Every structure is written in C-alpha cells, then in structure tokens.
Amino acid sequence: MSKAHLISFKLCPFVQRSVITLNTKKIDYDITYIDLQQKPDWFLAISPFGKVPVLQVGDTVLFESAVINEYLDETTPPALHPADPLQKAHHRAWIEFGSGLLLDQYGTMTAPDAASFAEKQARFAANLARVEAQLHPEGPYFAGDQLSLVDTAYAPLLMRNALLARAGVTLVPLSERLQRWTDALLARPDVQQSVPEDFEKLFFEGLHKSETHLKELVAAVSV
Ligand SMILES: N[C@@H](CCC(=O)N[C@@H](CS)C(=O)NCC(=O)O)C(=O)O
The missing domain is CATH 1.20.1050.10 (Glutathione S-transferase Yfyf (Class Pi); Chain A, domain 2)
Known part of the structure; x- marks a missing residue:
C-alpha cells in the first residue's frame, strides 16, 4: 500500500474513527487539516460530498469513515472485523x-x-x-x-x-x-x-x- 494521506478537520469525530484504526494498526500516514468553513478548492475537487474524512491511497480517493476503516482493516492486520x-x-x-x-x-x-x-x-x-x-x-x-x-x-x-x-x-x-x-x-x-x-x-x-x-x-x- 502506498503511504496513505488523511484529510482531516481537527474536531471531527468521523475522522477520529479512522485515526484510531490507523493508530491501532500502526499504519504510517500523512495528515492534512483543513478548515471546513473555508474548504480549499483542491479538497472540493476530490471530495464527492465535501466532507472529511478523505483518505487518498495512491490515485484513489476514499470517503466515508466506515468504508475507510474497512479498507484499512482488510489491508493491515490485526483484523478488527469478525471473520464470520x-x-x-x-x-x-x-x-x-x-x-x-x-x-x-x-x-x-x-x-x-x-x-x-x-x-x-x-x-x-x-x-x-x-x-x-x-x-x-x-x-x-x-x-x-x-x-x-x-x-x-x-x-x-x-x-x-x-x-x-x-x-x-x-x-x-x-x-x-x-x-x-x-x-x-x-x-x-x-x-x-x-x-x-x-x-x-x-x-x-x-x-x-x-x-x-x-x-x-x-x-x-x-x-
Ligand atoms: N458519514 C460521513 C460523515 C462525515 C461528516 O459529516 N464530516 C463532517 C465533519 S465532522 C464534514 O465534513 N462536514 C462538512 C460539511 O458537511 O460541509 C463519515 O462517516 O465519514
């Protein structure tokens, strides 16, 4: 996996869900904080809903904290979802x-x-x-x-x-x-x-x- 880039807003609980998952799995990643009151154009260009979290992995943009967490879970152990x-x-x-x-x-x-x-x-x-x-x-x-x-x-x-x-x-x-x-x-x-x-x-x-x-x-x- 190429180094992931998380786009965050410091107070957002949805981003925090993904940060916990990244931390638990000890995944190395970059983080950029944005101001949601003044969303940068580059962010609006890549974020379909204009919401954080966004996780960029190579050329792919992921959004929705639950989806990001499942991707992290499937690609890096330990598994946090049950196998059943x-x-x-x-x-x-x-x-x-x-x-x-x-x-x-x-x-x-x-x-x-x-x-x-x-x-x-x-x-x-x-x-x-x-x-x-x-x-x-x-x-x-x-x-x-x-x-x-x-x-x-x-x-x-x-x-x-x-x-x-x-x-x-x-x-x-x-x-x-x-x-x-x-x-x-x-x-x-x-x-x-x-x-x-x-x-x-x-x-x-x-x-x-x-x-x-x-x-x-x-x-x-x-x-
Ligand atoms: N269902 C989304 C919710 C994300 C969300 O609502 N993020 C808020 C910040 S906590 C946001 O980016 N709001 C900006 C906006 O709605 O314009 C997820 O789980 O990732």
Missing part, C-alpha cells in the same frame, strides 16, 4: 447506528435552548441505551475483550461525553456498562492519540463561542 459474515454484518449495522448517534450527540451539544436540549438529550439517551443493550456482558469492549471496528466507531462519541463530564456536565447519564466501555477505550494510547494536541482547547473554545444551551451549562459549573 453474520457477525461482521451485525458489527456493520451497529457502526451505521453509531453514525446516527454521533448526530444525536451533536444535536444535543448544539441545541440552542433548554427545551430543545431536553428533547435532543432524550433522543440521544434512548439511542445510547439501544447500543448498551448490545454490549458484551463482561466487556470491556463492544464484543468482549478484543477491540473491534465498532469500538473505533464509538470511541469519539464516548470521548466527547467524558470530556464534558470532566467539565461537570452530564450530556447523558452513563450506566455502569457504558462507563466501563468508555474507561477501557479512553485508557488506550491509540484512542488517546487520535486527537490533535490542541483538541480540548479547540473543543471548549468552540463551545464558548457557540450560542448553545450547553455553553450555559458549562459556564454555570465553572463559575
């Missing part, structure tokens, strides 16, 4: 659900007022409970003691919940099982190193500049 077709399909289904859940989380984080926050939060909590019901009973990961692509897909979401919890705000209350999953993922170097060094600073700067109910909640804790 039925189990693999089950994992793919929950990765797809995780994409919707990231949008639920984003909707909660960007809700402009208390009423819409409560509405989005209820939806986010209900959908997170559906994932919880799928977790391996002993864990600590989605399917047991081995990391899978489902874990790489949900770690960015669990990291953002944990970041806000450290700032004193519970986006959704976590059950013991969800907390154990979060702790196991956030303890891993490949997950810790999946965000840029200034990630937390940028995350909270963005929050403080936003017109959101979450900003009020965080401010109320820190005063």
Whole structure:
C-alpha cells in the first residue's frame, strides 16, 4: 500500500474513527487539516460530498469513515472485523447506528435552548441505551475483550461525553456498562492519540463561542 494521506478537520469525530484504526494498526500516514468553513478548492475537487474524512491511497480517493476503516482493516492486520459474515454484518449495522448517534450527540451539544436540549438529550439517551443493550456482558469492549471496528466507531462519541463530564456536565447519564466501555477505550494510547494536541482547547473554545444551551451549562459549573 502506498503511504496513505488523511484529510482531516481537527474536531471531527468521523475522522477520529479512522485515526484510531490507523493508530491501532500502526499504519504510517500523512495528515492534512483543513478548515471546513473555508474548504480549499483542491479538497472540493476530490471530495464527492465535501466532507472529511478523505483518505487518498495512491490515485484513489476514499470517503466515508466506515468504508475507510474497512479498507484499512482488510489491508493491515490485526483484523478488527469478525471473520464470520453474520457477525461482521451485525458489527456493520451497529457502526451505521453509531453514525446516527454521533448526530444525536451533536444535536444535543448544539441545541440552542433548554427545551430543545431536553428533547435532543432524550433522543440521544434512548439511542445510547439501544447500543448498551448490545454490549458484551463482561466487556470491556463492544464484543468482549478484543477491540473491534465498532469500538473505533464509538470511541469519539464516548470521548466527547467524558470530556464534558470532566467539565461537570452530564450530556447523558452513563450506566455502569457504558462507563466501563468508555474507561477501557479512553485508557488506550491509540484512542488517546487520535486527537490533535490542541483538541480540548479547540473543543471548549468552540463551545464558548457557540450560542448553545450547553455553553450555559458549562459556564454555570465553572463559575
Ligand atoms: N458519514 C460521513 C460523515 C462525515 C461528516 O459529516 N464530516 C463532517 C465533519 S465532522 C464534514 O465534513 N462536514 C462538512 C460539511 O458537511 O460541509 C463519515 O462517516 O465519514
């Protein structure tokens, strides 16, 4: 495989899914960060949806985090997808659900007022409970003691919940099982190193500049 080139936006959880997979597999790659508010022409020329992540491998442009992760999984060990077709399909289904859940989380984080926050939060909590019901009973990961692509897909979401919890705000209350999953993922170097060094600073700067109910909640804790 020629050296891969990942196009990223520093705060994007979808890119982070692919960075975790690249890290887990110790794949050497180049990364370019772009500003999504001012997308460069060269990016718009190669990205069919104008979205990150994009992974360039030789002359081929890949997009969609789940697809990029499957390509990485098929080309570099250790395999993070189950070999069994039925189990693999089950994992793919929950990765797809995780994409919707990231949008639920984003909707909660960007809700402009208390009423819409409560509405989005209820939806986010209900959908997170559906994932919880799928977790391996002993864990600590989605399917047991081995990391899978489902874990790489949900770690960015669990990291953002944990970041806000450290700032004193519970986006959704976590059950013991969800907390154990979060702790196991956030303890891993490949997950810790999946965000840029200034990630937390940028995350909270963005929050403080936003017109959101979450900003009020965080401010109320820190005063
Ligand atoms: N389904 C896509 C979602 C990617 C996505 O929504 N990326 C966002 C940033 S987190 C983006 O590039 N947005 C730019 C835009 O929509 O203009 C994936 O899994 O890769």
